[in-house]
Amino acid sequence: MKFTRLVSKTLRADPPEAETAAHRLMLRGGLIYQVAAGVYAYLPLAWRSLRKIENIIREEMNAAGGQELMMPALQPLELWEQTNRRAAFGDNMFSLQDRRGRAMVLAPTHEEVITSIVRANVQSYRDLPVVLYQIQTKFRDELRPRAGLVRVREFTMKDAYSFHADDASLDESYQAMAQAYRNIYRRCGLPVLMAEADSGAIGGKDSHEFILPTSTGEDTVITCPGCGYTANAEKAAGRFPDLAPEPAQPLQAVKTPGIKTIAALAEFLSIPESRTLKAVLYTADDELVFATLRGDLEVNEVKLKNALHCRTLRLATDEELKAAGLVAGFASPIGITGVKRVGDPSITSGSSFVAGANQPDTHLRGASYPRDFQVDLLADIALAQPGHGCPRCDRVLESTRGVEVGHIFKLGTYFSETLGALHLDREGQQKPIIMGCYGIGVGRLLAAAIEQNHDDKGMVFPAPIAPYQVHLVGLNLSDAAVAQAAGQLYRDLWAAGIETLYDDRPDPTAGVKLNDADLLGMPVRLVVSPRNLRNGAVEVKGRREAAANMVPLDQVVSHLAARLAAEG
RNA sequence: CGGGGCGUAGCGCAGCGGCUAGCGCGCCACGUUCGGGACGUGGAGGUCGGAGGUUCGAAUCCUCUCGCCCCGACCA
Numbered sequence: 001m002k003f004t005r006l007v008s009k010t011l012r013a014d015p016p017e018a019e020t021a022a023h024r025l026m027l028r029g030g031l032i033y034q035v036a037a038g039v040y041a042y043l044p045l046a047w048r049s050l051r052k053i054e055n056i057i058r059e060e061m062n063a064a065g066g067q068e069l070m071m072p073a074l075q076p077l078e079l080w081e082q083t084n085r086r087a088a089f090g091d092n093m094f095s096l097q098d099r100r101g102r103a104m105v106l107a108p109t110h111e112e113v114i115t116s117i118v119r120a121n122v123q124s125y126r127d128l129p130v131v132l133y134q135i136q137t138k139f140r141d142e143l144r145p146r147a148g149l150v151r152v153r154e155f156t157m158k159d160a161y162s163f164h165a166d167d168a169s170l171d172e173s174y175q176a177m178a179q180a181y182r183n184i185y186r187r188c189g190l191p192v193l194m195a196e197a198d199s200g201a202i203g204g205k206d207s208h209e210f211i212l213p214t215s216t217g218e219d220t221v222i223t224c225p226g227c228g229y230t231a232n233a234e235k236a237a238g239r240f241p242d243l244a245p246e247p248a249q250p251l252q253a254v255k256t257p258g259i260k261t262i263a264a265l266a267e268f269l270s271i272p273e274s275r276t277l278k279a280v281l282y283t284a285d286d287e288l289v290f291a292t293l294r295g296d297l298e299v300n301e302v303k304l305k306n307a308l309h310c311r312t313l314r315l316a317t318d319e320e321l322k323a324a325g326l327v328a329g330f331a332s333p334i335g336i337t338g339v340k341r342v343g344d345p346s347i348t349s350g351s352s353f354v355a356g357a358n359q360p361d362t363h364l365r366g367a368s369y370p371r372d373f374q375v376d377l378l379a380d381i382a383l384a385q386p387g388h389g390c391p392r393c394d395r396v397l398e399s400t401r402g403v404e405v406g407h408i409f410k411l412g413t414y415f416s417e418t419l420g421a422l423h424l425d426r427e428g429q430q431k432p433i434i435m436g437c438y439g440i441g442v443g444r445l446l447a448a449a450i451e452q453n454h455d456d457k458g459m460v461f462p463a464p465i466a467p468y469q470v471h472l473v474g475l476n477l478s479d480a481a482v483a484q485a486a487g488q489l490y491r492d493l494w495a496a497g498i499e500t501l502y503d504d505r506p507d508p509t510a511g512v513k514l515n516d517a518d519l520l521g522m523p524v525r526l527v528v529s530p531r532n533l534r535n536g537a538v539e540v541k542g543r544r545e546a547a548a549n550m551v552p553l554d555q556v557v558s559h560l561a562a563r564l565a566a567e568g
Numbered sequence: 569c570g571g572g573g574c575g576u577a578g579c580g581c582a583g584c585g586g587c588u589a590g591c592g593c594g595c596c597a598c599g600u601u602c603g604g605g606a607c608g609u610g611g612a613g614g615u616c617g618g619a620g621g622u623u624c625g626a627a628u629c630c631u632c633u634c635g636c637c638c639c640g641a642c643c644a
Binding site: 009011012013015016017019034036037090091092108109138140142143144146150151152155157209218315403404405406407439440441444475476478479508509510511512513514515516518527529530531532539 | 569578602637641
């Protein structure tokens, strides 16, 4: 590709709206063009890279036994009502009407359609297992798109779906997919963490997220430096620090004027936060829920939602609290009735907590479970935090920010049951097909790769996903000998199958061209200039290398072919 | 949906009631330069997001509306 034909313009200055490095660099390098909030065009440089990522994914999916297919993005809403996922997605789903007034959606994902396809084509355990996958556009009307390609409303996603007669077969595919994912990330130059994840509203057993650690990430991963335990914040379990034993005390009221937060309470009474009880009120499917845990812990809403088996969960409003006779800031599990009470195990391991009194400006000392209060449900609802103990060993947990670049699930039989995708087993019994699903956001993977691989001058593409392998720079092209040599080298490189971007612009000075080469970040830079040419040589420099070396002009092509082959 | 901010040339911005709407970058022409974002001269480029209103006169004031960015809740 000749630079003078390239549509992308590089920007000299950073675009002010871009917060993350990847977003900034993709705009500066002319990789993406924003069409609407969370809707981007992929310009030629980005598209070449995205195609390479897709092909890596394709190769690994095929190697893992996947068959590629294509499904419509436009789907009848009715299909989503059958699985109850219209409500689950809510306003996140783009919906529209066709000319006859039929309700349609732009699909956010494809479990419904793939299950319908398999229902029509699989009747027997003999037809199983199968793994199908697609790489295509999906739509989600996100509340807030952000960070360039990381959270967008129209995106390319690879989704694979597996179908099985039994759990052992699902396990096998799940492991194969997990390995395929590791291969994909390795080939894209991404050191990812595989984290245990919550399997979400649909249920199912295992689920793992693949997280690329980066300070600008949206997700939090909890890791253990000792045993390798890795889980996302929603899923992670932690052992909270135990309390020193304390003799039981009688329940006793204490005046706490205006003390409404745990921090203020602990300070006012000169006790650690872990000696208080925290009360958090939620509305779960229109029912008021009273959650209690130790004061130094936070509620993990995903765990709470799972424990309650509810569909929606949100903090209760002040009005709802008043209606239930509760006093905000002084709510207490002691003596409360008419509300569902959920307790975290942390409240059972100590005694003599300070709790609310359900009266203004008053708390109670000496509260002990179960002497002074009980709960309807005792379940782990605490957020694991750095400093807590690892649930698998005796070390202390750490936390890392990251971007989710893949997610695999054991779905189970939810879709096959709601859509009637059944098969006959060996005994002639009709059974729902067992499913798994495995997703990777392609554009997000590119953004993550750039976020992970850049320096202060620009992008540093990992070779397997670089738009071009070589960035050939001609300096001082008004010199006929330079123009001739560079042009010939460009043709020779392509003839040798080496993808080359040739900066053939006649006017920009050396500084402009070299800075653009650094910004765009192809793995190898070649410089043809009068100075180099006088020595019959071309300068060869890896993007990650500080120094260049000189290679005789007539050996450049073979030198590069060997070098690129060695780098894979 | 809550909070904050912004829409003026391809990009970034200034102008916020009174000359023909301006600056930087970029772009075009000519010349000088030529290894880390050069310089000179001349030029092209604008429904001032949209609609309505106030006014002799609106980019500027008022109302409505559309879009975009950032923080939060939601999510791949």
